[in-house]
Amino acid sequence: MKYYAGLDVSLRSCALCIVDTNGKLIFERELPCEVEDIAECLESFPNEIERVGFEAGAMSQHLYFGLQAEGFDVVCMEARQVNAALSAMRNKTDKTDARGIAQILRTGWFSPVHMKSREAHGVRALLSTRKALLKKTMDLANEVRGLLKIFGVRLPKTVKHGTFDRLVRPMIEMDDVLAYAIIPLLDARVVLFEHYLELDRRVKRAASHDEVSMRFMTVPGVGPIAALTFKAAVDDPTRFKRSRTVAAHFGLTPRRYQSGEHDNPGRISKAGDRDVRATLYAAANALLMRTMAGSQIKSWGMRLMRTKGRRRAVVAVARKLAVLLHRMWIDGTEFRQDQVGGTA
Helix, strand or coil: CCEEEEEEECCCEEEEEEEECCCCEEEEEEEECCHHHHHHHHHHCCCCCCEEEEECCCCHHHHHHHHHHCCCCEEEECHHHHHHHHCCCCCCCHHHHHHHHHHHHHHCCCCECCCCCHHHHHHHHHHHHHHHHHHHHHHHHHHHHHHHHHCCCCCCCCCCHHHHHHHHHHHHHCCHHHHHHHHHHHHHHHHHHHHHHHHHHHHHHHHHCCHHHHHHCCCCCCCHHHHHHHHHHHCCHHHCCCCHHHHHHCCCCEEEEEECCEEEEEEECCCCCHHHHHHHHHHHHHHHHCCCCCCHHHHHHHHHHHHHCHHHHHHHHHHHHHHHHHHHHHHCCCCCHHHCCCCC
């Protein structure tokens, strides 16, 4: 008889449920969400646990590698499939969710999620903090713009981040009311912008010291941000059997609904990592609209733009870039303009 353990994980606690091969409930318990407590409870079970499973979430990385180090066969399941299966249950509680996860684990009706390495998560953290600081810097600048409009001060539509403080501060220092209210916002924005510049330098330095990222940046339109984002998201290129599936993994392929006589292809699925999808879209847009160097992929995108429109053409080129970057990573080759073409 085999036994399967399902975990419904929350931030501070988790529900544990163990079922046998026939689906019979054997054991249930509420535990702190700590690797040591979970491992101790599983080891105290009289029979050997065949597999431990839980759905993907914020604590997945910590629990996966922690329980794996304790000698358990651990699997992290795709959250969409788990949610679809658990939606059939009448009551939604941590206990019933743990039961459902254990049953899903027993039946094998799930897709395992690739757990990224610590190095990949470190790069993602660097990119996320850079993006967060840039967003907060822009939010403070927009707040200053809105406050100045009330007093009849209208700033130019486009002001570079580095010159914003030098432009605004002299304008408000002459007015005591404005200076008293807005100078603290400007001071906070300057500090955030300086930290953003430091993180931006770190990102570019990390990309220049990484061989794979440098190879990615030989593609027109792909810069250090896009190269590092794609590399950190894929982590292990061998987990994709075909390069074409990479675009689908990041939600760049059309969604389709087919049932009986109905067959409705829709827009892209937008599944997977949103940041990767956004950076690939930005890289494709830069390739089509900004880069001067000609290539077959750009010519194909421009032809598509004339027939399908700009947005569809950029999405199609982004999909092609995902396939291209993965194939370059697998083959260890650089971008060659005269050998890129075909269909997306």
